[in-house]
Amino acid sequence: xxxxxxGDSLKLPFDDAKPTLVVFLRSFGCTFCREALSDVxxxxxxxxxxxxxxxxxHTEPATDADPWFAKYGLQDVVHVSDPTLxxxxxxxxxxxxxxxxxxxxxxxxxxxxALSHGFGVQxxxxxxxxPGVFLVQRGKILAEYRHRSPADRPDYIAIIRSxxxxxx
Numbered sequence: 001x002x003x004x005x006x007g008d009s010l011k012l013p014f015d016d017a018k019p020t021l022v023v024f025l026r027s028f029g030c031t032f033c034r035e036a037l038s039d040v041x042x043x044x045x046x047x048x049x050x051x052x053x054x055x056x057x058h059t060e061p062a063t064d065a066d067p068w069f070a071k072y073g074l075q076d077v078v079h080v081s082d083p084t085l086x087x088x089x090x091x092x093x094x095x096x097x098x099x100x101x102x103x104x105x106x107x108x109x110x111x112x113x114a115l116s117h118g119f120g121v122q123x124x125x126x127x128x129x130x131p132g133v134f135l136v137q138r139g140k141i142l143a144e145y146r147h148r149s150p151a152d153r154p155d156y157i158a159i160i161r162s163x164x165x166x167x168x
Contacts, residue, residue, distance in 0.1 A: 019137040019163065020053040021156060024093055026129045028060060028068050032150050033131070035116070037072040043156050044074070050160050052135070055080065057087045059129075085129075093130045093146075105151065135163050 023040060025033040040047075040054060047054055055078040058065055062081045069075055082088065133154050135143040142163035145154040 016138050018051055018053050019135050019142060019160070020055050021047060021160060022055045022057060022091075022134045022136055023156075024088060024091065024132045024134075025056060025058040026131050026150065028058070028065065030150070032153075033058075034068075034072075035153070036131070037068065037074060038116075039153070040077075040156060041072045041074055044077075046157050047160065050157070052160055053078070057082050059083050059085065088129065091132060091134060091141075093132045105149075133159055135159055 021040075023036060025036060027033060037056075040056075044054065054074075056069075056074075057080045059082060061083075062079065065079055065081065066075075069077065069079055080087065088094075131147045131150065131152075133145040133156065134141050143159050145152075145159050147154075
C-alpha cells in the first residue's frame with residue numbers, strides 16, 4: 001500500500017486512532033535499511049497484536065519502493081515517498097556524524113548484515129542521512145528511537161511498549 005508524497009504535506013496517511021510505528025529509512029541500497037524491513041516484517045504480528053499500525057518513510061518513488069516492500073512481505077503497510085526530506089526534517093532527522101560512515105564497527109556490522117540482506121549502492125548524502133523510528137498518534141510522538149549510528153538495530157516492540165499507551 002504505497003503512498004506517493006509530494007513532500008508539501010506532513011500529514012502521514014494512516015489511521016490516527018491507533019498508534020503508528022513510523023520507520024524512516026535511508027535508502028533501499030542500505031543493507032541496514034533492508035535489515036529494518038526484515039526485522040519489522042518478523043515482528044509485524046506482534047505490532048498488530050499491540051494495536052499499532054506500521055508506516056515507512058523513504059526517499060524513493062513509490063513505484064521503485066513497492067518491490068522492496070513486497071520482497072519483505074510488507075505490501076500491506078503504508079509507505080510514504082519523501083524525496084524532498086520534508087518528513088525527515090519535521091521529525092528532526094538530520095545527518096549522522098561523518099565519523100559514523102567510516103567507523104570500523106559500522107563496516108564490520110555492515111559486511112555481516114550484507115551477507116543476509118545484500119549490499120546496494122547509495123549516495124554519500126543518503127549514507128549520511130540519519131534513520132529513526134517514532135511511535136506517533138494524533139500528531140504526538142509517544143516514543144522515539146534516534147539512531148546514534150546507521151548500524152543501530154532498534155527493538156521495535158520495546159519502542160511500542162515504552163509508550164505505555166496500548167491496551168494489551
